[in-house]
Amino acid sequence: MKSKAVFSTIVPMLAVAGMLWYGSGINSTSAVGADADNAGLKLPAGFGALRAAENTGKARHISVTPAGDIYVKLARPKDGKGVLFLHDTNGDGKMDETQGFGNYGGTGMYIKDGYLYASSNSEVFRYKLNDKQQVIDPNTPEKIVTGLIEKNQHETKSLVLDNAGNIYVNVGAYSNSCQEKDRTPGSMGQKGCPILDSAGGIWQFKADKLNQTYGDGVRYATGLRNVVGLDWNQQNNQLFVMQHGRDQLHDLFPAMYTTQQSAIYPAECMYALKKGDNAGWPYIYYDQDQKKKILAPEYGGDSKKEGMPEAITPAVAFPGHMAPNGLLFYTGSQFPEKYKNGAFIAFHGSWNRAPEPQAGFFVVFQPFKGGKPFGQYEVFADGFTGSPEKTASGRADHKPCGLAQGPDGSLYVSDDVKGTIYRIVYNKK
Amino acid sequence: MKRFTLICLTVLTAVTTYTTAQKSPAKKKTATKATLAAASSLANGKLVYTQNCLSCHQADGGGVSNMNPPLIKTTYVLGDKIRLAKIVLNGFSEKVEIEGDIYSNIMPSLNYLSNQQIADVLTYVRSNFGNKASAVTVAEVAKARTGK
Numbered sequence: 001m002k003s004k005a006v007f008s009t010i011v012p013m014l015a016v017a018g019m020l021w022y023g024s025g026i027n028s029t030s031a032v033g034a035d036a037d038n039a040g041l042k043l044p045a046g047f048g049a050l051r052a053a054e055n056t057g058k059a060r061h062i063s064v065t066p067a068g069d070i071y072v073k074l075a076r077p078k079d080g081k082g083v084l085f086l087h088d089t090n091g092d093g094k095m096d097e098t099q100g101f102g103n104y105g106g107t108g109m110y111i112k113d114g115y116l117y118a119s120s121n122s123e124v125f126r127y128k129l130n131d132k133q134q135v136i137d138p139n140t141p142e143k144i145v146t147g148l149i150e151k152n153q154h155e156t157k158s159l160v161l162d163n164a165g166n167i168y169v170n171v172g173a174y175s176n177s178c179q180e181k182d183r184t185p186g187s188m189g190q191k192g193c194p195i196l197d198s199a200g201g202i203w204q205f206k207a208d209k210l211n212q213t214y215g216d217g218v219r220y221a222t223g224l225r226n227v228v229g230l231d232w233n234q235q236n237n238q239l240f241v242m243q244h245g246r247d248q249l250h251d252l253f254p255a256m257y258t259t260q261q262s263a264i265y266p267a268e269c270m271y272a273l274k275k276g277d278n279a280g281w282p283y284i285y286y287d288q289d290q291k292k293k294i295l296a297p298e299y300g301g302d303s304k305k306e307g308m309p310e311a312i313t314p315a316v317a318f319p320g321h322m323a324p325n326g327l328l329f330y331t332g333s334q335f336p337e338k339y340k341n342g343a344f345i346a347f348h349g350s351w352n353r354a355p356e357p358q359a360g361f362f363v364v365f366q367p368f369k370g371g372k373p374f375g376q377y378e379v380f381a382d383g384f385t386g387s388p389e390k391t392a393s394g395r396a397d398h399k400p401c402g403l404a405q406g407p408d409g410s411l412y413v414s415d416d417v418k419g420t421i422y423r424i425v426y427n428k429k
Numbered sequence: 430m431k432r433f434t435l436i437c438l439t440v441l442t443a444v445t446t447y448t449t450a451q452k453s454p455a456k457k458k459t460a461t462k463a464t465l466a467a468a469s470s471l472a473n474g475k476l477v478y479t480q481n482c483l484s485c486h487q488a489d490g491g492g493v494s495n496m497n498p499p500l501i502k503t504t505y506v507l508g509d510k511i512r513l514a515k516i517v518l519n520g521f522s523e524k525v526e527i528e529g530d531i532y533s534n535i536m537p538s539l540n541y542l543s544n545q546q547i548a549d550v551l552t553y554v555r556s557n558f559g560n561k562a563s564a565v566t567v568a569e570v571a572k573a574r575t576g577k
Binding site: 176 | 483536538
């Protein structure tokens with residue numbers, strides 16, 4: 001009798017709870033649920049994460065279609081496929097169907113105006129999409145750019161498009177600091193660094209013209225050592241890039257820099273670019289604490305002397321060597337208002353801080369207001385490495401690389417160690 | 430059976446070592462001296478490693494994925510000592526594939542190190558990070574330097 005009374009009380013309670021739960025599901029801004037462990041990530045209150053895909057390969061940049069499918073560019077082809085198409089058949093957010101094409105490795109992946117753009121380490125291709133935003137013919141892409149320099153350093157060709165039919169491609173410098181002998185202690189810088197003629201900058205090409213190379217394009221900005229993360233800021237209608245700053249200040253000039261200084265300098269810089277800009281590599285670097293453009297030791301600097309006043313000043317300066325590989329201006333409505341038009345940056349994590357502990361391996365949020373950085377950046381998603389020890393040693397389980405926004409405003413993060421594709425959602429109203 | 434043989438061998442070795450040591454104190458002295466020299470070579474090798482190699486190859490010798498090759502159980506490290514010494518002397522700027530991964534960063538020439546320093550650091554590398562390979566001698570480094 002007693003148990004029956006309890007039962008009759010519990011059932012309606014469960015029913016109400018269930019309705020509330022179901023209701024909250026409807027009211028929440030994301031249709032999919034987070035993994036119980038938030039995919040191993042540490043996120044701000046109200047956010048959750050799920051593993052949309054795992055073991056995809058060395059997943060570099062990614063692009064999510066208006067239908068919610070994901071295109072992934074792999075650094076190296078897996079089973080002969082360098083681009084993956086991931087599809088979710090039942091709407092639970094887990095991509096359960098994979099197709100591949102394109103037998104080349106690379107980094108660039110971007111969707112614009114009915115085309116998927118992809119880059120190898122020397123060329124740019126595009127594939128026409130159908131009305132479901134899927135590649136129509138994966139075997140015969142149009143070759144848009146060819147013959148870009150590819151040497152053993154900074155060879156990836158990240159790309160983004162503007163709203164006027166142009167494509168912007170990074171050509172990284174095949175050198176650390178344009179020394180006569182690369183990465184050799186005490187070797188001085190080459191006068192009039194010849195690398196800048198064909199690398200160390202952003203080149204602009206037409207998005208729809210075939211077989212372009214250097215002569216057909218414009219060196220849009222120079223003095224950028226290597227850019228991996230870049231995005232077109234729709235509010236300013238302007239290109240923003242993240243530069244990987246130079247390495248080894250202590251190794252190369254031990255009398256001028258301690259290992260501690262070498263670990264945090266120079267800054268990893270965000271630049272807002274205009275046509276013709278020069279960011280100053282290899283002649284200067286930006287010191288985020290002195291807040292100055294410092295003459296590089298290869299060009300007569302001593303860690304304090306300033307140089308190249310005409311070089312542009314970074315929009316934001318982050319601590320050194322954290323390797324910003326992804327940049328995304330958030331234009332969605334799923335996340336709270338403060339995130340709108342702000343920048344997410346995926347820091348791949350450092351190697352060049354040893355013997356000091358390594359750093360990075362997280363996604364940072366930099367607030368923007370009126371198209372300009374506003375206030376301090378904050379760590380948004382952390383925990384990719386697996387433990388603080390793995391962060392310090394750099395032996396990370398996962399390293400964040402590419403960023404993309406889904407049609408519902410979810411934020412996607414790729415990992416190029418194990419190939420996990422994370423989807424971060426906001427579930428609090 | 431296997432374990433029994435092993436124990437017997439151990440005991441035998443211990444006894445032999447003991448009697449040999451007892452019989453020839455002069456030999457013992459030389460052995461200690463050699464051990465001390467080896468220890469100091471290893472300590473010096475670690476110092477050379479810390480100052481010249483660690484920032485790229487890392488404290489654990491594991492390198493950096495896609496960039497700087499690991500020094501753990503690769504044929505480059507465990508194999509031909511002259512070839513290994515030549516890499517230190519001349520640098521290395523080719524893309525190299527090790528166990529399916531490609532490493533592409535530039536290694537500068539470290540020919541400013543002395544033959545002794547190179548012998549020490551290579552001996553250190555070949556007997557650390559899980560490696561167990563023979564020492565590299567100054568004569569071998571000298572040969573690598575002249576036989577360029």
